[in-house]
Amino acid sequence: MQNKFKLLISGPYGGLNYGDDAIALTIRDELQSLGVSMAFAVNDVARAKRLFPDASIIPRLNLRGGQVAIWQHIQEYDGIVVGGGEQLSEPRLPNFIWGHLATNLQLCLLAKLFGKKFALLAVGVDANLSYLGRLLMRLILPMADFISVRDTHSQQRLQKLLKSSEILLGSDPAFLLEPYSHHHEAKLLKQKYRLPGNTKTILVMPCIDKFNSLVYIENINSAVKEWIASGIRVFYAVSDTQNSYDMRLFNEKMLFTHDMATWLSPAETDLEALCRAIAAVDCVISSRMHPIIFAAVNQTPFICLIRSAKMSALMEMVTSPSYFHIDQFDAKDLIGQISKILLKSRTAFFQPIQPAIDILKQRAAYQCNELTDALM
Numbered sequence: 001m002q003n004k005f006k007l008l009i010s011g012p013y014g015g016l017n018y019g020d021d022a023i024a025l026t027i028r029d030e031l032q033s034l035g036v037s038m039a040f041a042v043n044d045v046a047r048a049k050r051l052f053p054d055a056s057i058i059p060r061l062n063l064r065g066g067q068v069a070i071w072q073h074i075q076e077y078d079g080i081v082v083g084g085g086e087q088l089s090e091p092r093l094p095n096f097i098w099g100h101l102a103t104n105l106q107l108c109l110l111a112k113l114f115g116k117k118f119a120l121l122a123v124g125v126d127a128n129l130s131y132l133g134r135l136l137m138r139l140i141l142p143m144a145d146f147i148s149v150r151d152t153h154s155q156q157r158l159q160k161l162l163k164s165s166e167i168l169l170g171s172d173p174a175f176l177l178e179p180y181s182h183h184h185e186a187k188l189l190k191q192k193y194r195l196p197g198n199t200k201t202i203l204v205m206p207c208i209d210k211f212n213s214l215v216y217i218e219n220i221n222s223a224v225k226e227w228i229a230s231g232i233r234v235f236y237a238v239s240d241t242q243n244s245y246d247m248r249l250f251n252e253k254m255l256f257t258h259d260m261a262t263w264l265s266p267a268e269t270d271l272e273a274l275c276r277a278i279a280a281v282d283c284v285i286s287s288r289m290h291p292i293i294f295a296a297v298n299q300t301p302f303i304c305l306i307r308s309a310k311m312s313a314l315m316e317m318v319t320s321p322s323y324f325h326i327d328q329f330d331a332k333d334l335i336g337q338i339s340k341i342l343l344k345s346r347t348a349f350f351q352p353i354q355p356a357i358d359i360l361k362q363r364a365a366y367q368c369n370e371l372t373d374a375l376m
Contacts, residue, residue, distance in 0.1 A: 004035070004036075004037040005035070005036050005037065005078050005372075005375075005376050006036075006037045006038065006039070006076065006077045006078050007031065007036055007037070007038045007039075007077060007078060007079050007080070007081050007375070008038070008039050008040070008041055008058075008070075008073070008074070008076075008077040008079070008080050008081070009024065009027055009028070009031075009038050009039070009040050009041070009081050009083045010040075010041040010042075010060055010061070010070075010080060010081065010082050010083070010104075010107060011023065011024060011040075011041075011042070011060070011082060011083045011084060011085060011087070012042075012043050012060070012085060012100075013040060013042040013043065013044075013048055013051070014042040014043045014044030014045070014046075014047040014048040014051070016043065016044060016047070016240065016241050016242050017239065017240045017241070017242070018239045018240070018270070018271040018274055018290060019085075019174060019239060019240075019288070019289060019290025019291075019293075020084070020085055021051055021271050022173075022174040022177055022271055022290060022293075022294070023083060023084030023085060023122070023172065023173045023174055024040065024042075024051070024052070024083065024084075025051070025177075025271075026173040026174055026175075026176040026177060026364070027081075027083045027084065027121065027173050027368070028052065028055070029176070030173070030176060030364075030365065030368040031368060031371075031372065034368065034369065034372045035372075036372060036376075038055065039055055039056035039057065039058065039073075039076075039077070040052060040055055040056070040057050040058075041058050041059065041060040041061065041070055041080075042057060042058075042059070042060050043060055043062075045057050045058070045059055051271075058070060058073050060103070061103055061106060061107055061110070062098070062103065063097050063098060063102075063103075063106070064097060064098035070107075070110070071110070074110060074111070074114045074116065075114060077116065078116065078117060078375070078376075079111065079116050079117030079118060079119065079145070079375050080107050080108075080110070080111045080116060080117070080118050080119070081118075081119045081120075081121050081371065081375075082104045082107060082119070082120045082121065082123060083121045083122065083173070084121065084122045084123065084150070084172060084173055084174075085100070085123065085124065086100065086123070086124035086125075086126060086310060087100045087101075087104050087120065087123040087124065088100065088101055088104065088120075088123055088124065088125040088126060088129070088137070088154075088158070089101060089124070089125075089126035089129075090102075090126060090128075090129060090130060090133050094129075094130035094132055094133050095132075096132065096136060101126075101129070101133050101136075101137070102136075104120070105136055105137070105140045105141070108140050108141065108143055108144060109140060109143075112143050117145045117146075117374075117375045118143065118144050118145055119144060119145055119146035119147065119371055119374065119375060120141075120144060120146070120147045120148070120149075121146075121148055121170070121173075121367060121368070121371055122148055122149065122150045122170045122171065122172055122173050122364070122367060123147075123148075123149055123150065123154070124149065124150050124151065124154050124310050125149060125153075125154035125157045125158050126309075127153070127157065127309045134161055137161055137162070138161060138162065141158075141162055142162060142164070145374055145375060146168075146370065146371050146374035146375060147166070147167050147168065148167070148168035148169070148170035148367040148370065148371070149167060149168070149169060149170060150170060150171055150172045151169075151171070151310070151313035151314065151316075151317060152169060152313065152316070152317065153309065153313045154313070155167050155169045168367055168370055169363065170363045170364060170366065170367030171317070171360040171361075171363040171364045171367075172289075172290075172293055172314075172360070172364065173364050173368075174290055174293045174294070174297070174364075175293060175296070175297060175357070175360045175361045175364045176361060176364050176365060177275065177294065177297045179279065179297050179298045179299065180275060180276050180279035180280075180298055181279065182279050182280065182298070182299065182300070182346065185276050185277075185279040185280035186201070186279075186280045186281075188276075188280065189201065189277065189280040189281070193233065195233055199231070199232075199233050200231070200232045200233070200282050200342050201232070201233045201234075201235065201280070201281040201282050201283075202227060202232060202233070202234050202235070202281060202282065202283050202284075202285060202338065203234075203235045203236075203237060203264075203277055203278060203281045203283070203284045203285070203286075203291075204220060204224065204234060204235070204236050204237075204255070204285045204286075205236070205237050205238065205239060205284065205285065205286040205287070205288055205291045206220055206246075206249060206255070206286070206287050206305070207240070207245070207246050207286075207287045207288045207307065208245050208246050208248050208249060214254070216287075216305065216326050216329075217249075217254055217255070219329065219330050219331045219334065220255070220285075220331075220334070221255060221256040222331035223331045223334045223335050223338070224255070224256050224258075224261050225256060226331070226335050227261075227335070227338070228258055228260035228261050231260075232260075232342075233260055233261075234260060234261040234262075235261075235262065235263070235264055235277065235281065236249070236250075236255050236257075236261070236262070236263045236264065237263070237264040237266075237269060237274060237277065237291075238250060238266055238269075239274060239286075239288050239290055239291050240288065241266050246288075247266065250263060250266055264277055274291075274294065275294050275297075275298065278291065278294045278295050278298050278300050279298040279300060281300060282300075282301065282341075282342055283300065283301045283302065283303065283338060283341050283342065284300050284301070284302040284303070285302070285303045285305065285334070285338075286302065286303075286304060286305065287304070287305040287306070287307045287311070287326065289310055289311055289314055292304050292311075292314065293314075296318065296353075296357050299346050299350055300346070301322070301341045301344070301346060301349040301350075302320075302322060303322050303323060303324070303334070303337055303338070303341070304320070304322070304323035304324075305323070305324055305326055305329070306323055306324065306325045306326055307326045311323075312325075317356060317360060318353050318356050318357060318360070319352075319353055319356045320353050322337065322341070322349075324337075
């Protein structure tokens with residue numbers, strides 16, 4: 001076992017964003033099945049140790065925060081893998097010191113300095129990279145031993161930038177999560193909240209981005225009032241618990257609450273609890289990427305309220321008509337769409353899009369096989 005191939009998986013893992021943690025868990029399971037040993041470089045070591053109790057955990061490289069302990073550990077591994085998420089993106093003020101893009105380019109240079117392999121697995125590429133960011137990518141990313149991306153737009157951007165056709169089109173690893181039973185989870189949910197067995201249920205998961213408008217929350221609240229008036233039980237949840245983002249919805253009571261519209265408390269909800277809730281309800285409405293993926297995995301009908309390019313890319317790959325761009329819907333649109341969905345069976349909803357979802361699952365697994373072939 002001491003000679004087993006060992007990789008260090010780096011990402012914003014550690015319990016603050018359930019999508020990132022789902023990515024880490026599925027990467028772990030896939031690579032372990034392929035005979036790879038691994039450790040994780042994460043944002044929050046204490047939280048990550050609860051998520052991966054049997055794995056070695058070290059702090060992720062973060063020059064801005066003075067986290068450079070990874071230097072002491074790099075010799076222990078055969079390579080570094082940046083796993084999933086929009087890892088080739090920049091903060092509002094681009095720079096070469098911090099932010100996802102800067103950190104991951106630094107990791108590439110670090111790996112090569114120590115003679116190690118370097119890979120990017122299922123990453124997203126921002127549409128609005130600065131001139132400096134694009135220049136650094138052109139200089140550094142050709143050193144990578146393997147790159148896969150999670151969507152066609154990211155592939156096109158990176159192929160054009162690097163003038164390379166060797167960018168594998170994969171998909172988000174979270175598509176490989178194991179589904180839960182709808183009937184079992186729905187029964188538990190309705191027992192917990194004392195709901196009649198025929199009650200229709202919706203899970204609403206809006207998001208907050210620091211610089212985006214929240215006007216669409218008013219449309220959601222108007223729709224919720226209509227749903228509860230017609231006997232539909234509404235739940236709210238967040239998938240990103242960073243204080244500067246979606247937690248504002250909960251802390252500042254932005255969403256309309258009522259006996260029939262309540263929160264799944266963030267303090268009592270983790271990745272597993274969220275996925276079980278998504279499996280239980282009759283429809284998910286979200287403007288975050290991973291709740292939509294969790295819904296697809298669990299065969300729960302969904303509506304995606306698109307607020308970003310990555311959401312558009314996901315919906316294009318799923319080929320789903322069940323979404324709105326955020327500036328193209330109002331409460332009546334949302335109510336009408338939900339009414340149609342709740343009249344359908346889950347099978348009827350997924351029948352036209354299941355082939356596309358199956359392809360995304362296949363790509364997610366295939367990229368892990370290609371990664372190990374390239375690095376081992």
